[in-house]
Amino acid sequence: MRLRKKPGVREAMATYPKLVPLNGEEYKGKWNSFFGNDNPIHVELGTGKGNFITTLAEQNPDINYFGVELYEEVLIRAVKKAEAKELNNLSFLWINIQDIEKYFAPGEVDKFYLNFSDPWPKKRHARRRLTHSEFLTKYKGLLKPEGAIQLKTDNEGLFQFSLNQFAQELFLLKEITFDLHNSEYVEGNVMTEYEAKFVGQGMKIFRCIAAHPAQLAAKVEEQKSRTSV
Amino acid sequence: MRLRKKPGVREAMATYPKLVPLNGEEYKGKWNSFFGNDNPIHVELGTGKGNFITTLAEQNPDINYFGVELYEEVLIRAVKKAEAKELNNLSFLWINIQDIEKYFAPGEVDKFYLNFSDPWPKKRHARRRLTHSEFLTKYKGLLKPEGAIQLKTDNEGLFQFSLNQFAQELFLLKEITFDLHNSEYVEGNVMTEYEAKFVGQGMKIFRCIAAHPAQLAAKVEEQKSRTSV
Numbered sequence: 001m002r003l004r005k006k007p008g009v010r011e012a013m014a015t016y017p018k019l020v021p022l023n024g025e026e027y028k029g030k031w032n033s034f035f036g037n038d039n040p041i042h043v044e045l046g047t048g049k050g051n052f053i054t055t056l057a058e059q060n061p062d063i064n065y066f067g068v069e070l071y072e073e074v075l076i077r078a079v080k081k082a083e084a085k086e087l088n089n090l091s092f093l094w095i096n097i098q099d100i101e102k103y104f105a106p107g108e109v110d111k112f113y114l115n116f117s118d119p120w121p122k123k124r125h126a127r128r129r130l131t132h133s134e135f136l137t138k139y140k141g142l143l144k145p146e147g148a149i150q151l152k153t154d155n156e157g158l159f160q161f162s163l164n165q166f167a168q169e170l171f172l173l174k175e176i177t178f179d180l181h182n183s184e185y186v187e188g189n190v191m192t193e194y195e196a197k198f199v200g201q202g203m204k205i206f207r208c209i210a211a212h213p214a215q216l217a218a219k220v221e222e223q224k225s226r227t228s229v
Numbered sequence: 230m231r232l233r234k235k236p237g238v239r240e241a242m243a244t245y246p247k248l249v250p251l252n253g254e255e256y257k258g259k260w261n262s263f264f265g266n267d268n269p270i271h272v273e274l275g276t277g278k279g280n281f282i283t284t285l286a287e288q289n290p291d292i293n294y295f296g297v298e299l300y301e302e303v304l305i306r307a308v309k310k311a312e313a314k315e316l317n318n319l320s321f322l323w324i325n326i327q328d329i330e331k332y333f334a335p336g337e338v339d340k341f342y343l344n345f346s347d348p349w350p351k352k353r354h355a356r357r358r359l360t361h362s363e364f365l366t367k368y369k370g371l372l373k374p375e376g377a378i379q380l381k382t383d384n385e386g387l388f389q390f391s392l393n394q395f396a397q398e399l400f401l402l403k404e405i406t407f408d409l410h411n412s413e414y415v416e417g418n419v420m421t422e423y424e425a426k427f428v429g430q431g432m433k434i435f436r437c438i439a440a441h442p443a444q445l446a447a448k449v450e451e452q453k454s455r456t457s458v
Contacts, residue, residue, distance in 0.1 A: 160407050163392065167403065170448060173396040178389050217453070219399060220446045 009072045013094055019079050020092045029105030035064045035089065040110035043068060045097050045130055046117050050078025052192040053113075057082070057090035059190070063110075065090045068097055097130060104142045112139050112149045116194040119158040131162035136169045145214035152180065152207045154198045159206035171210035172219065180205040238301045242323055248308050249321045258334030264293045264318065269339035272297060274326050274359055275346050279307025281421040282342075286311070286319035288419070292339075294319045297326055326359060333371045341368050341378045345423040348387040360391035365398045374443035381409065381436045383427045388435035400439035401448065409434040 013020045021027065027034045031041060040063050044053045047067030057065045067090070069075040075094055082090050093103055117130040126132060131151065139149060149171070153159050159178075166173055177183040181199055185207060195205060242249045250256065256263045260270060269292050273282045276296030286294045296319070298304040304323055311319050322332055346359040355361060360380065368378060378400070382388050388407075395402055406412040410428055414436060424434060 156407050160405055163402070163405050167396075167401065167405070170445070170452060173392070173402070176389055176392050176396070178385050213449075213452070216399075216445075217449045220442075220449050223399060223442070224446065 006072070009076075012076065013072070013079075016079055016083065018088075018091065019082055020075075020094055022094070024093050024095065024103045028103055029108060031064065031104075031108065034091070037064070039064045039089070041066065041104075041108060042111040042113065043104070043109050044113040044115065045100070046115065047078050047092065048074045048115075049193050050075075050081050050092075051196075052115055052190055054078065054082050054085055054087065054090065055190045057087045058085055061089055063089065067092045068095060068100065070094070070096050097135070101138055101142065106141050107144050109139075109142045110144055110147050112143065112147075114149060114151045114153075115192045116153055116155075117158065119153070119155040121155075121157055126161070129158060129161060131158070131165050133165050133169050136165055136171070140169070140171075140213060143212050145212050148174075148209050148211040148215075150207070150209055152192070152195065152205060154194070154203050154205055156206065159208075163208065166208075166210040170213040170216050172213070172216035174209040174211060176208040178204060178206055180207040183207075235301070238305075241305065242301065242308075245308055245312065247317075247320065248311055249304075249323055251323070253322050253324065253332045257332055258337060260293065260333075260337065263320075266293070268293045268318070270295065270333075270337060271340040271342065272333070272338050273342040273344065274329070275344065276307050276321065277303045277344075278422050279304075279310050279321075280425075281344055281419055283307065283310050283314055283316065283319065284419045286316045287314055290318055292318065296321045297324060297329065299323070299325050326364070330367055330371065335370050336373050338368075338371045339373055339376050341372065341376075343378060343380045343382075344421045345382055345384075346387065348382070348384040350384075350386055355390070358387060358390060360387070360394050362394050362398050365394055365400070369398070369400075369442060372441050374441050377403075377438050377440040377444075379436070379438050381421075381424065381434055383423070383432050383434055385435065388437075392437065395437070395439040399442040399445050401442070401445035403438040403440060405437040407433060407435055409436040412436075 014022055032038050042063050043066040045068050047053050047069040050067055053065050053067040067078055069092060075092060079092055095103060114130055120128045127134060151162055175185055177185055180186055180189065198205065243251060261267050271292055272295040274297050276282050276298040279296055282294050282296040296307055298321060304321060308321055324332060343359055349357045356363060380391055404414055406414055409415055409418065427434065
């Protein structure tokens with residue numbers, strides 16, 4: 001269900017047809033025609049004010065980026081940021097992440113980013129967490145077999161939950177760090193608005209890579225053939 | 230290399246032939262004859278003063294326990310604790326964990342416990358950490374396919390390192406918690422001496438289960454057959 005607090009928001013969004021395609025479902029499986037190239041597609045799930053995704057788009061012109069966001073109050077700020085930078089490899093999907101499969105075809109996405117997602121700490125809200133196995137199953141279907149999810153969070157509970165869910169769903173876990181900004185993985189790290197604030201307060205950032213289960217299956221096969229030789 | 234600081238320690242240990250078999254290599258693959266039963270074998274790697282393993286042995290008479298410890302100053306305290314309790318399902322191996330394969334045959338061990346192992350925080354000492362992939366390869370060889378390693382530590386760096394190594398070596402990670410004593414997994418938890426002290430100071434305890442890679446391979450197979458049906 002879309003929340004539309006302010007009248008005229010849809011009209012405002014409609015003034016950016018390239019940055020906020022409102023007919024995204026029509027491009028499912030053919031985003032390459034939308035962008036006019038065959039570049040890889042990276043999707044941030046929950047873009048907020050868009051600092052992360054606009055910076056990445058600026059730094060990597062050969063990758064097409066999507067910022068997925070439901071809340072128009074923050075989305076419009078991301079859109080204006082992107083417009084000011086005149087980026088042509090970035091778009092926003094003003095949708096519920098729940099519906100992500102309506103917008104991308106199987107294997108169409110190279111990478112998902114999950115940045116500082118709502119931790120939904122109460123147990124009865126576990127299914128709303130964006131790393132719940134039901135979500136992971138969706139992402140897995142849309143990712144290329146070579147693809148991966150990158151997760152960053154300041155929330156220990158969400159990180160713990162996510163590691164367990166990734167492992168259970170047979171993603172290949174890599175580069176797990178409990179303190180990104182004091183780790184080797186900080187090189188090239190692009191900060192979100194939240195992250196900059198948290199790091200400024202001396203808080204630790206958790207991060208990991210969860211590679212597509214096909215990569216784990218391949219490693220299992222490789223191991224098997226090595227042992228049987 | 231065995232450290233022998235005090236003269237007569239070997240002789241002292243030799244006075245407990247059942248509790249500290251000094252000819253452990255001879256029982257490799259036939260510990261059932263040593264214990265006179267076919268009960269499962271659980272091994273704590275680095276037993277220290279032995280509170281954990283003696284308590285477990287007391288609670289579970291149908292499991293045979295080993296405490297592995299190199300340092301005789303602490304080992305002798307564990308031995309005396311076990312002697313006082315008159316346990317016949319517990320023995321100690323006064324050996325270097327490095328040599329563990331000389332004492333157990335492939336598939337002879339049902340469970341390994343790693344409790345508050347030395348974190349060896351310096352990068353150049355990474356290979357000494359008891360969850361380094363070289364150690365994991367040894368444990369894997371000795372574990373039954375249904376077996377698992379249980380890791381507890383207060384050290385964030387070691388926990389982070391261990392999760393990465395377990396994932397890389399294709400163990401199936403389960404029940405990861407960053408705060409054991411405020412988690413559902415605390416039920417039935419037996420504390421080590423360190424743990425009691427740390428918990429008393431309000432410190433958090435990290436814990437996870439790493440099931441034998443055969444269990445991960447089986448899950449991958451199951452997943453494959455489910456998708457292809």
